Amino acid sequence: MLQHRIADVEANKKQAMLWTMIALAFSSVLFVVIALSLIRRVSRISHATSMIANGNLQARVGAQGGDELGQLARSFDQMTDNVERLNNEIARKNADLQDVNQNLEKMVAERTVTINTILNNVKFGFLLIGRILLLAEGFSKSCQDLLGTKVKAGQSFRELFQLQDHRNVALYRVRP
Structure with a gap:
């Protein structure tokens, strides 16, 4: 067993x-x-x-x-x-x-x-003049016709108008 x-x-x-x-x-x-x-x-x-x-x-x-x-x-x-x-x-x-x-x-x-x-096409011309009296872009074609001379950006305002002494013309500055 x-x-x-x-x-x-x-x-x-x-x-x-x-x-x-x-x-x-x-x-x-x-x-x-x-x-x-x-x-x-x-x-x-x-x-x-x-x-x-x-x-x-x-x-x-x-x-x-x-x-x-x-x-x-x-x-x-x-x-x-x-x-x-x-x-x-x-x-x-x-x-x-x-x-x-x-x-x-x-x-x-x-x-x-x-x-x-x-x-x-305007009859009157306008110039854009910067703070240091240099011409800025944007002047009209009539400026050249009215002034009888070539106007270009960056040109001196005094040179454009043949100003030797700034006392010959009164310039007014417009403040923004």
Whole structure:
């Protein structure tokens, strides 16, 4: 009977070892499957992050699972949607500003032509004189006709009118 009990213990021991090995093999396979799933999901997030960093705002992770990685993927995709929406809005505003700028430049060019036409056809001339009595840009063409000499910006007012002594003429300064 002792022999028989020893044989039963040995059989139970072998059976326990077999079940332990099966459980260990099953656990190892389950561990590998779970690890590969986690690695694949983290790699998808990492890949999408790299694509976004390189300027591809179309990249998405795709929501998967209800765990923390799934929540992270959903949050990442939502953030990317917001960034893309803001980027598109900025592009639209930039295009609007370019249109406004072109319209302003066109209006300035048209007004400049109008002002130059008026200045070149006035009967009376005028000079713009700076604080140190040098002629400034913006004098009318009539000045040259009236003075009978070439008028140019930067020219000295005294030289233009051949004034040697500033006491020969009264100049009034207008303070801004």
